Amino acid sequence: MTVPDFQTMNVASHQSKAMILFIMKTLCLLFLLMPTTAAMGQDVDWKTTVGEAVDTLQQYLRFNTTNPPGDVTEASNFLQKLLEKERITVKRYEAAPGKVNLAARLKGTGKAKPLLLLHHMDVVPADASRWDGINPFGGELKDGYIWGRGAIDMKGTGVLQLYAFLTLARQKVPLDRDIIFMAVNDEEIGGTMGTRYMIDHHYEKLDPEYVLDEGGFGSREIFVNGKLVFGISVAEKRALWLRVTARGVAGHGSQPHDQNPNDKLMRALNRLFSTSFPTVPNPVLDALVTKLGKLEPNQFTNAIRQTTVSLTSLRSGVGDPPKANVIPSLAVATLDARLLPGMDAEAFLADVKSRLGDEIEVEVIHPASQSVVTPHDTVMFRALSGAITRHHPDATVVPMIIPYGTDSRMFRLRGAKCYGILPLVLSTALATSIHGDAERIPVDQFETGIRIYYETLLEVAAP
Ligand SMILES: [Zn+2]
Structure with a gap:
């Protein structure tokens, strides 16, 4: 039988007391830092919200907003009515007949500059003969997808933004900055009557610190095969x-x-x-390669690297x-x-x-367009990354430069920090349906998509 060494025991119990105290303090701190469950949308009826979003997108896709000619009168009336039904004031800015832009605003205290949710209502043409009997303007719900030109680019993205925006309004969340939901026309042919017009004529009404736009997405195949990666666009080539x-x-x-x-x-x-x-050294590219290592060889990763x-x-x-x-x-x-x-x-x-x-x-x-790179060490980038990884714990989130153009380039030139992201996981087939044939969006990802936007807005705009 051995006699216990009291001196050692004493030290050990001191150590464990200190350890318990440390754990308790850490837990308290974590609790304080953690957004409350109510604030993270635990009390939102997401099933109903998703049902509404699906129905809204189906209807939205039925307005043929092919550009050219890009007449968005009916589509913008539809969005306006929907917002007004929620008692949200909508401002219409008509750059030319049929070339309508809409802006709806949730008022904040004005402590910080606005956050702008941006999407375009116009779409590229669709060759219906190549859509396997599906009407590109039918808004059909089939096999778990909503099919139609603009399902992803960009009416679908706009609807996910819209339901995050409406959920904030319905929850009456106090905001320390305005959140603006803006629907523009003309993006697919350069944005003259859309974002260009809004920036040239109404910038003082917008003046956003942050813009959430299209550009990036999540994929298990495109960046690194077998690894879930969300690329958030911070610049354009x-x-x-x-x-x-x-x-x-x-x-x-x-x-x-x-x-x-x-x-x-x-x-x-x-x-x-x-x-x-x-090529030239580029910090965004360095961050991407450091996090992901060797990229999958394909036309997309080739284009974003050089x-x-x-x-x-x-x-x-x-x-x-x-x-x-x-x-x-x-x-x-x-x-x-x-x-x-x-x-x-x-x-x-x-x-x-x-x-x-x-x-x-x-x-x-x-001539070579100017290109401004949005920094990725911001509250917004961290909020987006946090929301994405809460819903996709295996995801790696990286900043990236996209090879195509979006309206963000015009906002970046005015000093706004713009991030392009569709918070969904796209297969290669879905990604190639953008501007291609049989464009479609998976309905089973609507809830995560809306919630990623919603949680990001909460973190960046709610005090
Ligand atoms: Zn687009």
């Missing part, structure tokens, strides 16, 4: 469009000569694409259809270059010209 022309001497196809413009253009384009384009150039058109020949036995005097191609933010556009253009050679004329059709 800069589009630079070029027309390149080769001139030569026309002649008979039976007698080849060295002044054929098609030969010149082909050789020049071969030189252009023979080596990859130089400057790219697409050969988008080739025109030549004499007559229509072009004569097979005539050498033309002209060959023209267009190039769509997308530059990473921070890249010197002049130096890039000089590089392109030197690769193409002296014989080729290069004309800038669209």
Whole structure:
């Protein structure tokens, strides 16, 4: 039998007392930091909310807002009525007949600048013959999806935002900043009558600190296969469009000569694409690669990592259809270059010209747009990441630069911090249905989608 060593026991009990005290303090602190269950939406009837959102999206998709012409009168009337039924005041801003923008506002104390929920009502055209018998403007609910042009881009995203917004209104949550729900037109053709118009004519009424827009999404396949990643867009690549022309001497196809413009253009384009384009260090890209490691090789991850150039058109020949036995005097191609933010556009253009050679004329059709990068060490980015990982504990959230354009670029130039995110997990098939065929959104993710927005709004706008 051994005699207990009292001195050791004493020390041990001191240690455990200190440990218990530490745990209690930590728990108290955690409790204080934790949003209350009521505030996180535990008392919201999400089933009913989701039912309403599904019904709203089905109706919203039935308004054909194809752009061009992009008439959103009926679609905007529909949203306006829905908001007014909830006693929320809606302001209409009509840039031109049919080119309507709407803004609805939940008032805060004004302690902080507004938070803007942004979506566009217009959609790209749909080729109904390729939709397997589904009407792109039918708003059909089938096999767990709502089908229609705009189901994801961007009426679906807008409806998820709307029900987070309406839930806040119904819960009468006190806010320390205004939350604005804005529906614009014209995004799909550059935004002149939509966001551009609102920024040029009504910016002082908006003046948001934060904008939540489209751009990013979650995927288990696209970033790293088998790993759930949500990419939140914080910047866009800069589009630079070029027309390149080769001139030569026309002649008979039976007698080849060295002044054929098609030969010149082909050789020049071969030189252009023979080596990859130089890249620039980028902190957003570094953060993404550090968190994810090796990315899945595909066209999306290729485009978000580097400057790219697409050969988008080739025109030549004499007559229509072009004569097979005539050498033309002209060959023209267009190039769509997308530059990473921070890249010197002049130096890039000089590089392109030197690769193409002296014989080729290069004309800038669209100069490199400016690109501002939104920082990702903000309350909003952390709130979004937190809400996403609460609902998807296995998710990794990263900031990213998107290869396509959104209305956020205009708000970023005015100093607003913009984040592009559809808080849903998209398969590759769903992601490619955007601007493609059979666009659809999974209904079983509506609740998480709305709640991620709702919790983010609570954290950023409720004191
Ligand atoms: Zn869109």
